Amino acid sequence: MAKSESTLDRMRREAHDIFQAALRAVDPEEAILRHVKFQDDTLSIGERQFKLTDYDRVFVVGAGKADAPMAKALESLLRDRIEDGVIVVKEGHGLSLRKVQVREASHPVPNARGVQGTEELLSLVEHAGRADLIICVMSGGGSALLVAPAEGITLEDKQKVTQLLLACGATIHEINTVRKHLSRVKGGGLARLAYPATVVSLVLSDVVGDDLDVIASGPTVPDSSTFKDVVEVLKRYKIWDRVPPSVRDRVDKGERGEIAETPKPKDPAFEHSSWQLVGTNLQALIAASKEAQLLGYRALILSARIEGETREVAKVHAAIAKEIRDSENPIPLPACILSGGETTVTLQGQGRGGRNQEFALASAIALAGERDVIVLSGGTDGTDGPTDAAGAIADGHTVERARGKGLDPYDYLRRNDAYPFFEALKDLLMTGPTRTNVMDVRIFLVDRK
């Protein structure tokens, strides 16, 4: 028993180490510095080069939870070559910068300060000319922070729609499809306003699949979605009749072609546009995989694109962990299984928690009684749902330990109440704000018997 305890303790430490390795790989400042170089007055971004002597002015704009350290990295590279800038970040996620104005606004439900910050940003890009270079930094949360309701739509209308979509379990892709069509800035809107300036976007992806037109609702990216898709989403989740009439009216007009669609790939708005992904969930998983291998595990990345109802997704992961124990499929022991992406939680109860904590709780139930198995699930942004935890950690004894304290795991799961459950067990994952955001990382460790 003592041996088993210490094996589990070691595995827990290792799970934490692997998670930290994932976070380091997607630290926003590091991510920018890995992809952007500045030398001999030339800015290199991936394969692309921008000779600054070709441009009158350089602006930095953007929105997202990770934007402050991304902009800070650009300031450290470009120093006085930045003329001006505006970024909109989540409350508490600001940093003091030299050239770039940092505006804080609310997230995930937008507020008036987001509208104000967005107006400042749009005013700056609208006044940029053909000889100006706009560096646009985009990261998760940008959709809620960059808010400029379309004509005839109020902020309250947009909030109402966002809340309906969040509550019904719509995917982030679907939510953004709707929001783009109710906005002046999203879905290529920023690029349209910035034209004819040159726009280069640096993107930290917080969406499954890393589609540029989805991240932060793609303000500088051609939009593949249409008003028709919006109708489909709202009807799919049966909320068409519950959205504000102004929204239905706009979407109807859009579907009939009476309102301009969001700009499509051949739109002139994108003549001088380019994009670079600087951080993704897969990069985090690859770093986690390397760390796990250093620790002696065989590591397997299942997918960076995991979606679905959290508790069911957990069962599939647990089934893989149990198969490793039984037959060393899909990989031999000691094994580390990694996955990323973002699951959804269809609320059934009034409890407190987040998708990562719920994932850990459902996994603990599925793994009850298994020896030397650890699961850690964490949000890379350090906050999981409306809680101060990033996620939680569990093992094959979690259910037994909980029952010993009089907690019924099924009951906590039924009420979506994973936070108090793991708080009581002292198994919350607490990282504090990480200022990055590439969705979630899930780690399963299975050691030899």
Place this chain on the structure above:
Amino acid sequence: MAKSESTLDRMRREAHDIFQAALRAVDPEEAILRHVKFQDDTLSIGERQFKLTDYDRVFVVGAGKADAPMAKALESLLRDRIEDGVIVVKEGHGLSLRKVQVREASHPVPNARGVQGTEELLSLVEHAGRADLIICVMSGGGSALLVAPAEGITLEDKQKVTQLLLACGATIHEINTVRKHLSRVKGGGLARLAYPATVVSLVLSDVVGDDLDVIASGPTVPDSSTFKDVVEVLKRYKIWDRVPPSVRDRVDKGERGEIAETPKPKDPAFEHSSWQLVGTNLQALIAASKEAQLLGYRALILSARIEGETREVAKVHAAIAKEIRDSENPIPLPACILSGGETTVTLQGQGRGGRNQEFALASAIALAGERDVIVLSGGTDGTDGPTDAAGAIADGHTVERARGKGLDPYDYLRRNDAYPFFEALKDLLMTGPTRTNVMDVRIFLVDRK
């Protein structure tokens, strides 16, 4: 376009071939002949040997969908050494045997013919003595076919409970826990009645994890579950108040210790007992994996233990297929991902289908637009839900093809109506009855772009 079509056609054929290889590996007759040898009057079962000169008589009993070919294999080995026998199989699953009486009864809801067949079987084993050898063949479906309601419980009571459990999405483990405690034969009951004869069980597993005490509700196996577990299951799914009063009464008494528990491991009933697994889902997956490798694919067995809500499980599988396309994780192209086990469907609509067809439909939605990706999901028993199909096959163009025929895939999924969907597309998987049953096999093929 023509090239893409033919690649898909080839991949479809290969998916079928891989599924057939899985079926061959768990053919019940072959499974018995691989694990049982008879030579020099000695019966070898796995590592164990039974010298027939030590026994007065040899009986063959059992229940399950695959029992007829299993018993047939024993007859072909032992010929006239078999004294007598009774097996209970599903209607239409019988074969004409020489020594063993074959009784057909209804499945999944038991009927009076099951009760009658079980009485014959129990009467035979009760009359066996210390010098007799009973070979018990067990396979999937045995739980419903071997029916001997406990004192005070009627067949109708048991049927009512089974229906409630099936409808609420309980796992097969949970359903069997309940059924064992309402039965004279399940959960070691047969072994108790057969004592002091020697009992050797040959088991084709249709349950996740291959736990012997769960397969066919473990008539010859110590039972780890208790009346307390029964209460937990019925309360977990909120059907405690809906089961017949006679059932609540028995379970209450059992929990208070007023009725004997099912026999536990040290019970004398198991003094002369042994068991041999002759076919499992994992064996089917391993055979599928070998076939896929022969066809040039890299193959990965995720798990033979997949459980959970079908449409959500499908999303996780699709996410892995998409990751292979994006980044060649978890394995390089061309790739074959395999999984087994048994998912559940929580009915939302009145449609027709089964879990494998629903899995294929949900996967088709998740994979819409992906090139050169195939999914095949099939029940190894050849019948998926209350349909004549074993499952279905889909690809990245399935959604587009369906829409071209005016079918809305989301709508069919919402109504649990996958059978007419795939029927219209001519993509049902039709194998006819296979007479085996090791749950489901799911195959994803991802080819090079």
